[in-house]
Amino acid sequence: MDFFASMFRFPAMVAAWGTGKTMCGLLKAMDLSISYPGNLGLIVRKNFTDLKDSTMKDFTRYTGIRVPSSKDVKLPNGSEIMFRHMDELSGIVQNVNLGWFFIEQAEEFDTPEEFDLLDGRLRREGCFRQGFIIANTNGHNWIWRRWKNESGSEYQCDKEFPYPTGLEGLEYSGYASLTEAKTADNAANLPEDFLGSLKIKAEINPSHYRRYVLNSWEDTDTADVCIPYDHLLRAINANIFHLHEKRRLVCCDPAEFGDDKTVIMALEEGKVIDVEILRKKEPMETAGRIVRMRRKHNAQLSVVDSIGIGAGIRSRLGELGENVLGVNVGMKSSDPDNYRNLKAEIWMYAQEMFRENLISLPDNDELIEDLAAIKYLVTSKGQVAIEKKDDTKKRLGRSPDMGDCFVLGLYGLKGLGYDPVVEYEDEDSEVANSYTVKTVF
Numbered sequence: 001m002d003f004f005a006s007m008f009r010f011p012a013m014v015a016a017w018g019t020g021k022t023m024c025g026l027l028k029a030m031d032l033s034i035s036y037p038g039n040l041g042l043i044v045r046k047n048f049t050d051l052k053d054s055t056m057k058d059f060t061r062y063t064g065i066r067v068p069s070s071k072d073v074k075l076p077n078g079s080e081i082m083f084r085h086m087d088e089l090s091g092i093v094q095n096v097n098l099g100w101f102f103i104e105q106a107e108e109f110d111t112p113e114e115f116d117l118l119d120g121r122l123r124r125e126g127c128f129r130q131g132f133i134i135a136n137t138n139g140h141n142w143i144w145r146r147w148k149n150e151s152g153s154e155y156q157c158d159k160e161f162p163y164p165t166g167l168e169g170l171e172y173s174g175y176a177s178l179t180e181a182k183t184a185d186n187a188a189n190l191p192e193d194f195l196g197s198l199k200i201k202a203e204i205n206p207s208h209y210r211r212y213v214l215n216s217w218e219d220t221d222t223a224d225v226c227i228p229y230d231h232l233l234r235a236i237n238a239n240i241f242h243l244h245e246k247r248r249l250v251c252c253d254p255a256e257f258g259d260d261k262t263v264i265m266a267l268e269e270g271k272v273i274d275v276e277i278l279r280k281k282e283p284m285e286t287a288g289r290i291v292r293m294r295r296k297h298n299a300q301l302s303v304v305d306s307i308g309i310g311a312g313i314r315s316r317l318g319e320l321g322e323n324v325l326g327v328n329v330g331m332k333s334s335d336p337d338n339y340r341n342l343k344a345e346i347w348m349y350a351q352e353m354f355r356e357n358l359i360s361l362p363d364n365d366e367l368i369e370d371l372a373a374i375k376y377l378v379t380s381k382g383q384v385a386i387e388k389k390d391d392t393k394k395r396l397g398r399s400p401d402m403g404d405c406f407v408l409g410l411y412g413l414k415g416l417g418y419d420p421v422v423e424y425e426d427e428d429s430e431v432a433n434s435y436t437v438k439t440v441f
Contacts, residue, residue, distance in 0.1 A: 003132075003179040004028050010119075011132045012106075012147045015181035016215040017198075018190045021134040022058050025102050028132060029081060030063055032100045036127035037077040039099040042092065042118065046108040048085040055104050056083055089114055092121070099124040106133035110395045112142040137211055139220030139229050140369050142397065147178040148217060149365075183213045226347045226374045226386070231354040236368075238360040240270055247416040248273075248299040251409030252290050253401050254283065254310045262286055263405040266297045270353055270410060271360035272367075273297065275402075283309045287316040294322065301325060303412035305404070325412055340385040347374060347386055349414070350407040359410075369396065370403025 003013040003024050011028075015021050026043075033039050043059070045051035056067040067073055071083040084092060086109070101118045103109070115131070122129040135143055187195060202209040207230060210216035220229045246268050254262045262281060266274035274297065276289060290313070294302050304314045306326030314326035329343035339345040350371075353359055361367065373396045375387045393399050 002177075004031070006132075006177045006179070008175065008177040009130060010147075010176045011130070011179070012143065012176065013132075013134045013179045013181075014137055014143060014147065014215070015134070015179070016136070016183040017212050018183045018194065019181040019186050020189075022055070022104060023062055025104060025132065025134045026059050026062050029100065029102045032128065032130065033075055033079040033081055034077065036099060037079060039079040039127050040082070040096060040124055041079070042082045042084060042096075042098055042101040044084055044086070044089065044101065044103045044114065044118070045105065046086045048087075050105070050108075051083060051085045059083075086114060089117060096121055097124045098122055099127040099129055101131045103131075103133040106135040106143060107138040107141060109142075111397075112146065113394070115142075137215055137217045137219070139217065139372060140365070141220075142395075144217055145397070147176055180215055182215050220372065224375045224377065225372065226376050227351050227354050227371050229372050231351075232361065232368050232371055234357070235354060235359040235361045236363050238357065240358055240360045247413055248297055249301040249303055249409060249412050249416060250290055250294045250297070250299045251303040251405055251412055252286065252310070252313070253305045253405035253408060254286055254308075254313055255399075255401065260399045261401045263401045264290055264293055265402075265405050265409055266293055266299060267406075267409045267413070268297075269360075269413070270358045272362050272406065277402075283312045284316060287313045287320075290317065291320065291322060300416055301412055303327060303408055305329065305408055325415060327408060327411065329408075336383070338383060340379060340383040343386050344376065344384045346407055346411045347376065348384055350410050353410055364402075367402045367406065370400035371406065373400055374403065 003011055004027065013021050013024055029041055029043060033041055043055060045055050056071070059073075060066050065073055067083060073081040073083075075081070082092070098118065098121045101122070103115060103118075106115070109115070115133070119131055122131055133143070137144075140149070183190070183195075183198065198209065198213050201213070207219045211219035218229060218233055248266065248268045250264065250266050252262065252264045262278040264276045264278070264286075265272055274293060276293060278286060278289065281289075290302050290304070293299075300323065302317055302322055302324045304310050304317070304324060304326055306314045306328050307330065310326065314324055317324040327342070327346075329341065329346060331342045333339035333342050333345040335345060339348065361371075373392055375392075376384050377387065379385055389399070
């Protein structure tokens with residue numbers, strides 16, 4: 001009822017199997033259409049097959065109204081409900097003024113782009129305007145960021161219009177609201193054999209069980225993800241030190257201008273022990289900061305992404321006599337049969353280190369989200385290739401700078417022997433047991 005009755009601008013129901021998400025969404029759509037004669041609403045699904053075989057059939061089952069071949073349902077009061085899939089949205093956003101829109105299984109969309117396009121069309125006169133979604137959890141995706149982690153009240157809903165049927169006593173609310181539910185919350189209405197099958201799933205596929213039955217935000221689809229989410233969670237503050245001699249290095253993923261950040265990290269084995277984040281700094285200053293961090297931790301090596309401005313930084317460090325490794329991730333892999341380029345080799349090496357429990361991560365959302373966001377594909381030649389960075393940035397909403405820097409550092413460890421390093425002294429002594437982030441603007 002919370003989702004159905006929500007007076008927020010953007011309600012969301014993110015819930016497990018068997019909780020009635022689709023029914024709630026469709027009934028909310030019908031209520032808005034009936035309450036305001038002449039309203040225009042849109043129901044969206046990513047793929048046409050799912051729209052036709054699932055959403056449209058469910059609409060008929062719950063309402064008794066058949067969806068015609070035009071995919072436009074016209075109600076007696078003059079309201080109209082359109083059913084469309086993602087590829088049809090570009091024409092819609094140019095030509096209609098919506099009173100409401102409903103995205104089913106919103107987690108199927110990699111980015112909020114479609115949601116934002118539809119938000120721009122919520123401008124129909126004389127009705128209560130609302131955009132709402134239903135979804136399954138899928139890790140820390142755009143839905144998690146907007147509704148679970150950053151929901152707020154940026155502006156109030158439209159108070160000048162009457163309330164939908166039966167909701168006259170409720171107060172108008174703010175920007176976004178989230179309703180969550182586990183399968184167990186609706187167990188009284190579910191078949192016994194279905195509930196029994198879930199117990200088996202808990203044993204054979206615990207990640208799916210947590211995601212689809214317990215509604216966990218910490219589990220995600222991993223078929224094409226470089227580093228599975230459960231590996232990342234397992235690595236948070238993990239105790240990985242089993243050696244008397246530890247390798248230390250400094251790694252840097254540089255950026256000069258724009259929204260991307262320059263990240264400088266110090267690693268001790270697979271553990272982050274220090275981070276400095278820079279914005280809009282000149283390459284020579286970045287080089288100097290790498291030197292200072294290397295001296296601070298008595299690191300044995302500095303590793304720099306040498307594409308673009310990184311080439312100048314690497315050259316300057318070499319001139320200063322620093323032990324520096326420049327890495328061009330676009331270069332040919334040392335194992336070209338299995339990897340399209342060095343970038344793929346670097347990310348798969350990181351995957352291996354996570355799998356073997358050789359990583360200790362700080363409990364830092366940005367770093368974890370960066371590492372969880374990177375996807376790979378397999379070419380026709382059987383090579384692993386990492387997705388284009390623009391695709392990652394579009395889905396994540398930013399460049400995965402911290403993640404790129406971290407895996408670059410892990411790759412640099414391959415070139416270091418287990419020579420002893422000087423332990424921390426004086427003011428730096430506490431850094432070995434803490435995670436320090438310094439943002440410099």
